[in-house]
Amino acid sequence: MRTLTSKLLQNIRLYKSLRFRIFLIVLLIGIIPAFVMRYIMVQGYENRAMNQKVAEVTNQSAIVAAHLARTDYFSDTSDIVINDELTQMSNLYDGRILVINDDFQIIKDTYNKSQGKYIVSSEVISCMNGSRNMSSQDEENRYLEITVPILDEATGKMYGALVASASTDSIHDNVEVLARRARVVEVVIAVLIIIIAYSLSLTLLKPFDKVIRAVDSVKEGFDPGVESIEVPDYTETKDIMDAFHHLMSRMKEVDESRDEFVANVSHELKTPLASMKVLSDSLIQSGDSVDAETYREFMLDIAEEVDRENKVINNLLSLVKLDRSKEAEVALETRDLSEMLQQLIKTLTPLAEESGVSLFYEEKVPVKADIDETKLSLAIMNLIENAIKYNKENGWVRVTLDADLQFAVITVSDSGMGIPEDSINKIYDRFYRVDKSHSREIGGTGLGLAITRNAVLLHRGAIKATSILGEGTTFTVKIPLRKDI
Amino acid sequence: MRNRPAMILSCMIILLLIVSCGRADSEDKDIYKVFFPDAEYASIISEERRIVSGNSAEMVGILIEALKQQPSDARGVAPISEDIIPTSYSISDQRAVIDFPAAYLDMDRTKEILVRASVVETLTQTEDIHSVSFLVDGNELLDSSGMPIGDMTVDSFINNTGVELNSYERTNVTLYFTDINGKSLKRYDEDLVYNTNISMEKFALETLIGGPINLKEENAFPTLSPDSKLLSVTVKDRIAYANFDSSVREEPYSVDEEVALYSIVNTLAALPGIDQVQISIEGSTEGVFMDHMKLEVLYERNDELIQ
Structure with a gap:
């Protein structure tokens, strides 16, 4: 039973193999025409030869019949010349000749067997009544049978009919020889085609074997570098390898970004710890000589660092949460976006005032959209916070709300320092900082934009940043109005 | 004893068959x-x-x-x-x-x-x-x-013309075959069925080529190669013109050339209206039959070879 199923599986595998199919297709395309050709040739020859023979015998019979009509053979059948003529024709066609008079009586049979009999066959009757030539073939006995009227064309008098039979042995022999030769040619063609089909099915698919080997070697851990595993034999194999290389480099990128992420996380977590260590060490080293005021100051700094650590961890957690949450888990509800934005402005105005930045809100149309309010407000808050933080003295931040038929559009523009062009694609990466030297004094975790982007994508929205260095940055967020769009 | 009903049933079936067969006969x-x-x-x-x-x-x-x-x-x-x-x-x-x-x-x-x-x-x-x-x-x-x-x-x-032309008749044909030595001919008179659309000459020669396989003679051996083909045979002025293909020259059996040739001649000459025989191969009367018997000669019945 097991062997049976495994055999079946093997057969299916064989049948599904492209190699087998190429073999089969070439085989069929080669052999079927050969078969058809043989059939048409042999059959065509047989029909043609048969028709020619019929025409020839009919013609000869008609000549003899016309001759008979001119003589008085019907009153005297002992005419030597005519009997000779009939015998000769009988010999020539290897068949019998019957002369029938208008009483339907056979008056001459070149084989002397049927003389005196009356012939009432349909061929003879319709020949005598309709003055038509009749012919029929006897495949089994290999004979043609021709019936022609014996008619005096001048007077229209019907004397009788002439029945001639002619052997078709020679035609059948020729057909046999022809068919035999055709079969030999056919077998030769078939063998050639099988060889060609087999070798084609082997060679045509060799590049694919190369592809499989290349992919297998990578699978087993060998990394030969992108260029060395090209298979340029076919466009298709080249495409497959290109796609494969693309996939590989993508995987490499993912790998690298993960490494970078781990390094960044470690660094970010380590920085507050290092500060705390320094603070606490200096307190310990100072021993009892530290006054209460200094203690307090140091302890406040330590608490600040703990807060900072806490914030980084919280942000990381919320990012992981956003990463993990699938669309179904996003609690989309219809909310008034302007209300949400106004609330955010109110919350952030103190921070703006503190930094000496003026914060505007501009609403072109009131918009309601299906959103997860917690996640989206976090995202927008991060954008506004960044705009305030990375601003210059007496700068401004403008938040606008607009909508078209499908999307709500929120923009956050600032008059800040801007983002260099080569960094604009990396700003959403976790822990990426445009200006690493200032990160410490500005604060922040380096995760804000990553969180924002994830939140926007969860809404099936889009985020885009445009920036001019030294003049300012504009973030545009588009959120679909309805979740089913 | 258990099979008793089955036996009775089969007996009845056989009886029925016999009765119905009988009826069919009387109906015919x-x-x-x-x-x-x-x-x-x-x-x-x-x-x-x-x-x-x-x-x-x-x-x-x-x-x-x-x-x-x-x-x-x-x-x-x-x-x-x-x-x-x-x-x-x-x-x-x-x-x-x-x-x-x-x-x-x-x-x-x-x-x-x-x-x-x-x-x-x-x-x-x-x-x-x-x-x-x-x-x-x-x-x-x-x-x-x-x-x-x-x-x-x-x-x-x-x-029906075809049936008449191809009707089968029983006829007596005289054929000459050889014995195991292949040095002499023996006469066989055979009652054979033949298609009346074939001339007697053709039928006799084709039967001769076919050999004595169909005959009930034990010591008769063929004189000609079974691959030989009779292309045509015609009779004119009491001369039979027999035209063979070249495979008639093949001699698979150890038969003398005279014996092979005269088996043809004597068989044809035994038919009415034939005195002489002209043998041709592929339509040509030049050269020899196999080894030295000239084809251009008109052969007559030879009684010396007959046992």
Whole structure:
């Protein structure tokens, strides 16, 4: 039973193999025409030869019949010349000749067997009544049978009919020889085609074997570098390898970004710890000589660092949460976006005032959209916070709300320092900082934009940043109005 | 004992089979064919009737009645129409004589021959009637040249040209084969069935090439290669011209050239109307038959080789 199923599986595998199919297709395309050709040739020859023979015998019979009509053979059948003529024709066609008079009586049979009999066959009757030539073939006995009227064309008098039979042995022999030769040619063609089909099915698919080997070697851990595993034999194999290389480099990128992420996380977590260590060490080293005021100051700094650590961890957690949450888990509800934005402005105005930045809100149309309010407000808050933080003295931040038929559009523009062009694609990466030297004094975790982007994508929205260095940055967020769009 | 019902059942089945077979046999005896022309008077067709026979005179009466009726086959018409109903008929010595009214002569020739064929072929089926003769108004029926037609038997009519041309007949053919040594000929007179569309000469030579396999002779051996092909054989002025293909030169058996050649010549010369034989190979009479016997020579029957 097991062997049976495994055999079946093997057969299916064989049948599904492209190699087998190429073999089969070439085989069929080669052999079927050969078969058809043989059939048409042999059959065509047989029909043609048969028709020619019929025409020839009919013609000869008609000549003899016309001759008979001119003589008085019907009153005297002992005419030597005519009997000779009939015998000769009988010999020539290897068949019998019957002369029938208008009483339907056979008056001459070149084989002397049927003389005196009356012939009432349909061929003879319709020949005598309709003055038509009749012919029929006897495949089994290999004979043609021709019936022609014996008619005096001048007077229209019907004397009788002439029945001639002619052997078709020679035609059948020729057909046999022809068919035999055709079969030999056919077998030769078939063998050639099988060889060609087999070798084609082997060679045509060799590049694919190369592809499989290349992919297998990578699978087993060998990394030969992108260029060395090209298979340029076919466009298709080249495409497959290109796609494969693309996939590989993508995987490499993912790998690298993960490494970078781990390094960044470690660094970010380590920085507050290092500060705390320094603070606490200096307190310990100072021993009892530290006054209460200094203690307090140091302890406040330590608490600040703990807060900072806490914030980084919280942000990381919320990012992981956003990463993990699938669309179904996003609690989309219809909310008034302007209300949400106004609330955010109110919350952030103190921070703006503190930094000496003026914060505007501009609403072109009131918009309601299906959103997860917690996640989206976090995202927008991060954008506004960044705009305030990375601003210059007496700068401004403008938040606008607009909508078209499908999307709500929120923009956050600032008059800040801007983002260099080569960094604009990396700003959403976790822990990426445009200006690493200032990160410490500005604060922040380096995760804000990553969180924002994830939140926007969860809404099936889009985020885009445009920036001019030294003049300012504009973030545009588009959120679909309805979740089913 | 358990098989008793099965045995009884099988016995009953066998009995039934025997009974039904018997019935079939007796039915076959009563089946007669009624021949009639088709509606266009272009051929003869037939259908079967079951007639329980009485004596021969009664039988003829019943069959003539059947010929007057429209056949159940829609393609046909009754051979004896109302205006040619026989005035009388008589039977003597297995010969039926039927007297038709003068209207019989009014039919055109085709219709007349078909009616005549239908009547004769139908009546001669009975065992007691061998031939049929037609009278019109008491006088013998004449053909177009004024000759009396006379008695007609079932063999007088040919319904189908092909069947007649290819009918098989039994005939006696004289063939010459050799013995195991291949040095002499032996005469065999064989009763064989042959297709009458083949000339006797062709049939005899093809049988000779086929060898004595089909004959019930034990010591007869073939003289010619079985691959030989007779291309044609014709007779003119008492000379038979036999044309073989080149494979007749092959000699697979150890037979003398004279023996092989004279097996052809003697076989042909045994047929009526042939005195001399001209052998050709692929249509040519140049060269020799196998080794030294010249083809250009007209050969006559050779009795010296015959045992």
